[in-house]
Amino acid sequence: MMVAACSDEEKYSTTNTDVLTFSVDTLKMDTVFSTIPSSTYSFWVYNRCDASLLINRVALEKGTQGFRVNVDGEYLDGELNGVEVRKGDSLCVFVELTAPKCGQTDVQPIGDCLVFNLSHGKQQKVPLRAHQWDADIHDQWDVNGNVTLDSPCPIIIRKGLHIATGAKLTLRSAQLFFHDGAGIDVEGSLQASECLFRGDRLDAMFDDLPYDRVSGQWKGIVLAPNAKGEWTDCVIRNATDALQLGSNAEATLLRTSVHNSSASGIFSEGAHLALTHCRLTNAGGCCLEAKGGSVTADHCTFAQFYPFSADRGEAFRTIKASVACTHSLMTGYDDLVFSAEGSDLHFSHCMIRSDQPSMGDTFTDIVWEATDDEKGGKSHFRLVDETIQSYDFSLLPTSPAYQLGIGDIREKTTSSEP
The missing domain is CATH 2.160.20 (Pectate Lyase C-like)
Incomplete structure (x- = not known):
């Protein structure tokens, strides 16, 4: 059993220069009215390395801004763990936003970051940016x-x-x-x-x-x-x-x-x-x-x-x-x-x-x-x-x-x- 476990761990890259590639640097969403759900936005996560990558944890950095995330079909309820991205494979991430009231009459920026912690210790982030408007x-x-x-x-x-x-x-x-x-x-x-x-x-x-x-x-x-x-x-x-x-x-x-x-x-x-x-x-x-x-x-x-x-x-x-x-x-x-x-x-x-x-x-x-x-x-x-x-x-x-x-x-x- 221990040998099998070691074998499973060894199939993932342990080199911290092996990282994920994202289709966007920042996911830019439109202005949304507060309390009204936005349209669905998406971006891709690619593994272009020569080995598989294991994402130990996917989570929103703040987690209280009203963003909802689905990673390759799994809803992010707090966090996701143990997400595998094989060599040459990819994941699709879907993001929606229902912004809470901000108490301002003007349009206000709102944002968070989606954080990816890899098993070899590297952390990567994709900023999520939008604007909200109380109505x-x-x-x-x-x-x-x-x-x-x-x-x-x-x-x-x-x-x-x-x-x-x-x-x-x-x-x-x-x-x-x-x-x-x-x-x-x-x-x-x-x-x-x-x-x-x-x-x-x-x-x-x-x-x-x-x-x-x-x-x-x-x-x-x-x-x-x-x-x-x-x-x-x-x-x-x-x-x-x-x-x-x-x-x-x-x-x-x-x-x-x-x-x-x-x-x-x-x-x-x-x-x-x-x-x-x-x-x-x-x-x-x-x-x-x-x-x-x-x-x-x-x-x-x-x-x-x-x-x-x-x-x-x-x-x-x-x-x-x-x-x-x-x-x-x-x-x-x-x-x-x-x-x-x-x-x-x-x-x-x-x-x-x-x-x-x-x-x-x-x-x-x-x-x-x-x-x-x-x-x-x-x-x-x-x-x-x-x-x-x-x-x-x-x-x-x-x-x-x-x-x-x-x-x-x-x-x-x-x-x-x-």
Whole structure:
């Protein structure tokens, strides 16, 4: 028995220069909301030595930070012992994180180290690094009175936010993160200033594609018939239908961006919509579609460069709506980025990527952008990169629209605004 035991021990390397090789120097995880489990991350452990290696102990150095580890199919409950890695073999390590509350309003770093103690005495470590963010979490949030929220803490909506008839929700400098399928249903009134509305995924689909650049991450905002909504200096992005307006609803948007919707950017059916210095960009349907009702737009950019579908809609489309549009830019990939049907239409001092129609006094002082040059539409903007879904729809000083004072000529105001 003793001889067999010695033989078992001797098959493992006793040379402390024989060590493990890791596929990462540091496992870098994304930002996570505190108390909400992260996605699963992984790395590989290789034995590239000429002898087998025995890991006497695998453990987290701190062990109290909320990291969960699985080593080659075995869950690390405190520690793992006697893990063998034969010559030329490898192990896969899976790591997840559920960070505890940290009591801070800003994003905070969080980390630990996964420690490997080899049988010949060598110790190796792989740092685990992430960031955590405390948030107010609502499953279903029902607003039945007048509520004002002015909080630096992010708000997560898991199922939905409902504003009842006669109720009003006022949001100031708020960041709202919506789970898949969640959104806002407004029967009363919503007023938002300096707010962000987006999906709740902080991780990435691929290394170069964060979920925050992927459309359809949450339902969007619905204004029921006769409801009211105001957005000032806001960003609404990556929804399915970003903003749907029912009959006689009233929506006012000032210096607000609606970006990257998988269906419609703004869809209005008999509502009254006012847009000033806004950017409506990239939608699977139309960036703006209005059927009936009224639309006023001044110094707005409507840009359709949605990359996920060749059947994307137009940048600007109205049917039997009363339209007054001034100093606005309508452009995109295609020669079909604009259509307006009806008798009460007024466009002046605009730039439109379309063949010039013959509609009498409907159009005044219009610059008609050529439709046979795909680069022409992109050349207005600071960044249109379909390969990584990265966009900055700020107008370049070299853009003819910028030089004529057409479109939303604001500089990019935040890192999160498209």
